Amino acid sequence: MADRLFLYLGTISHDHVFIILAHVAIVVAIVLFLARSATKSMELVPGNTQNVLEAYLQGVISMGSDVMGEVKARKYVPLIATLGLLVFFSNLIGIIPGFESPTSDINFTLSLALIVFIYYNYEGIRENGLKNYFAHFAGPVAWLAPLMFPIEIISHISRIISLSFRLFGNIKGDDLFLLVLLMLAPWLVPLPAFFILLFMAFLQTFIFMILTYVYLAGAVMMEEEH
Numbered sequence: 474m475a476d477r478l479f480l481y482l483g484t485i486s487h488d489h490v491f492i493i494l495a496h497v498a499i500v501v502a503i504v505l506f507l508a509r510s511a512t513k514s515m516e517l518v519p520g521n522t523q524n525v526l527e528a529y530l531q532g533v534i535s536m537g538s539d540v541m542g543e544v545k546a547r548k549y550v551p552l553i554a555t556l557g558l559l560v561f562f563s564n565l566i567g568i569i570p571g572f573e574s575p576t577s578d579i580n581f582t583l584s585l586a587l588i589v590f591i592y593y594n595y596e597g598i599r600e601n602g603l604k605n606y607f608a609h610f611a612g613p614v615a616w617l618a619p620l621m622f623p624i625e626i627i628s629h630i631s632r633i634i635s636l637s638f639r640l641f642g643n644i645k646g647d648d649l650f651l652l653v654l655l656m657l658a659p660w661l662v663p664l665p666a667f668f669i670l671l672f673m674a675f676l677q678t679f680i681f682m683i684l685t686y687v688y689l690a691g692a693v694m695m696e697e698e699h
Contacts, residue, residue, distance in 0.1 A: 482495050482496070482572075482573075489578075492573060493573070493575055493578045493580070493581060496563075496566060496572060496573055496574070496575045497563070497575045497581065499566065499572075500559060500562045500563050500566060500575060501559070503562050504555075504558045504559060504562060507522060507526065507558070508526070510522040510523075511523040511525075511526040511527075529554065529557075529558075530550060530554055533546075533550055533553050533554045533557065533682070534546050534547055534550060536553075536679075536682065536683060536686065537549065537550070537553065537686045540683070540686045540687055540690045541686065541689065541690040541693070541694060545689075545690070545693065545694070546686070549686070549689055552592065552685070553682050553685055553686060556585065556588075556589070556681065556682065556685060557678055557681070557682045559585070560576060560585070560640070560677070560678045560681050560682075561674060561675070561678040563575040563576040563581070563644075564576050564644055564647075564673070564674035564677055564678060565671070565674045567644065567647065567648050567651070568647075568651065568667060568670045568671060568674065570651075570655060573648065574644045574645075574647075574648055576640050576641065576644040576677075577641065577644045577645040577647075577648045578641070579637060579638070579641045582636070582637040582638070582640045582641040583633070583637040583641075585636070585637070585640075585681070586632075586633045586634075586636035586637035587633060589632075589636060589684075589685050589688060590629075590632060590633050590636075590688075592689075593685070593688045593689045593691075593692045593693075594606075594629075594692060596689060596692055596693050597691075597692030597693055600692070600693040601693070606692075610622050610625035610626065611625075612625075632684075632688060635684075636681065636684060636685075639677075639680065640677055640680075640681055643673065643677050644673075644674075644677060647670050647673055647674075650666070650670075651666070651670060654666055
């Protein structure tokens with residue numbers, strides 16, 4: 474409760490759900506604004522916003538190409554790029570005093586992790602068929618199937634926990650670090666710490682995106698894996 478007194482939206486309501494949802498709405502509005510600004514007048518010689526987002530999309534494709542090849546990487550750009558923008562700006566907004574990171578709430582990060590989990594399993598089933606996809610969980614040796622299948626199921630479910638808690642734990646820790654820092658020192662004194670937090674916002678976004686690509690690759694490229 475005490476940390477909400479330092480939030481701008483805390484003057485409206487101390488309800489944590491309201492504060493997180495309001496910050497999610499702000500992040501979504503920022504992402505939509507950037508997307509609209511970049512695409513409303515596409516030019517051969519891009520303007521600033523179009524240039525930045527085109528470079529971002531190329532970076533996302535390059536990231537995925539190392540994992541699953543350029544063709545498949547391009548296919549999943551809409552999902553990965555959108556998640557990347559949402560996660561990054563959710564991380565970034567919490568660095569600004571008076572705002573809170575939506576990714577510092579486990580419910581938000583868990584929702585993102587469930588989206589990734591459901592989607593990559595759906596893609597795996599769609600690409601390989603239901604029978605082949607789950608047969609892959611049994612491993613290459615038939616007599617080890619009773620052991621391998623439950624291990625694989627647990628491994629896949631643990632990805633939800635890994636994606637959500639890694640992001641939540643790191644960003645929540647960053648937010649608490651910043652809160653304590655601002656309580657102990659004037660705003661200009663901890664300026665170097667803001668650069669560290671900015672780097673962490675980038676890093677956690679990259680980790681979330683690359684893991685999503687890895688999970689998708691494992692689901693849709695089972696033949697190549699064999």
